[in-house]
Amino acid sequence: MLNMDFKQRVVININEQPWQKSPAPGVWRKPLAREDKESGHATSIVRYEAGSKFAPHPHPNGEEILVLEGVFSDETGDYPAGSYLRNPPGSTHAPFSKEGCVILVKLEQFSPGDSQEVKFDTNTATWLPGQGNLQVMPLHDFQGEHTALVKWPAGERFQPHKHFGGEEILVLTGTFKDEFGEYPALSWLRSPHMSQHFPYTDEETVIWVKVGHLPIA
Numbered sequence: 001m002l003n004m005d006f007k008q009r010v011v012i013n014i015n016e017q018p019w020q021k022s023p024a025p026g027v028w029r030k031p032l033a034r035e036d037k038e039s040g041h042a043t044s045i046v047r048y049e050a051g052s053k054f055a056p057h058p059h060p061n062g063e064e065i066l067v068l069e070g071v072f073s074d075e076t077g078d079y080p081a082g083s084y085l086r087n088p089p090g091s092t093h094a095p096f097s098k099e100g101c102v103i104l105v106k107l108e109q110f111s112p113g114d115s116q117e118v119k120f121d122t123n124t125a126t127w128l129p130g131q132g133n134l135q136v137m138p139l140h141d142f143q144g145e146h147t148a149l150v151k152w153p154a155g156e157r158f159q160p161h162k163h164f165g166g167e168e169i170l171v172l173t174g175t176f177k178d179e180f181g182e183y184p185a186l187s188w189l190r191s192p193h194m195s196q197h198f199p200y201t202d203e204e205t206v207i208w209v210k211v212g213h214l215p216i217a
Helices: none
Strands: 010-013 026-033 042-048 056-061 062-074 077-080 083-087 091-093 101-107 118-121 135-142 147-151 161-163 166-171 175-178 181-184 187-191 195-197 206-209
Touching: 010 026, 010 181, 042 062, 077 083, 077 118, 083 161, 118 135, 166 175, 166 181, 175 206, 181 187
Parallel strands: none
Antiparallel strands: 010 187, 026 042, 042 101, 056 091, 062 077, 062 083, 062 101, 083 118, 135 147, 147 206, 161 195, 166 187, 166 206, 175 181
8 A cells, every 4th residue: 555544644746756667568657645556546647658558447436637748548539738537437448648648547536426527628728716816727526525726826825724625736837835845846745634734836836636535534
């Protein structure tokens, strides 16, 4: 197991992690949290070399993807960087990449009853006003679980706050900061239920953030 104690705060600079082989030739990954080597709960950064592919496989409890670089594909279409996908529990696909890609993948983490399929292009969606001077792009909501992109302008200071059901962040651009440290692009943070911090930025920063999805016990 890797980082499966959800009561612990976890911070990983993905740039500093080595790539590891996957079962598919030309597909590499950087595990962030993992229940078992090839099954169960998993959060990873995955890199497809040009022309690589995975055999058809099911997702008994769903798959969530954010395309970070290149073009990710399966039999349903081609998804460029900025695409956000949710393949619901019981779905099957055979992913590949013609030109290569890098993706964030979360496996086996759908809430009970959440069966919504999502194919969302953040490149064409509209930013909405958020708290303070933040801009928000909602991606998915289900029974207290919220996933979004958030754009922080330079110099923004957010009020100290607690995370009911925890918080998970992937820094996409810029540098995210709080009283505990500084997190450059491709930093992954997971904070437990009822954790608290005081986030801010000195430069424009965009994060992918999910809240309300971690165990509260």
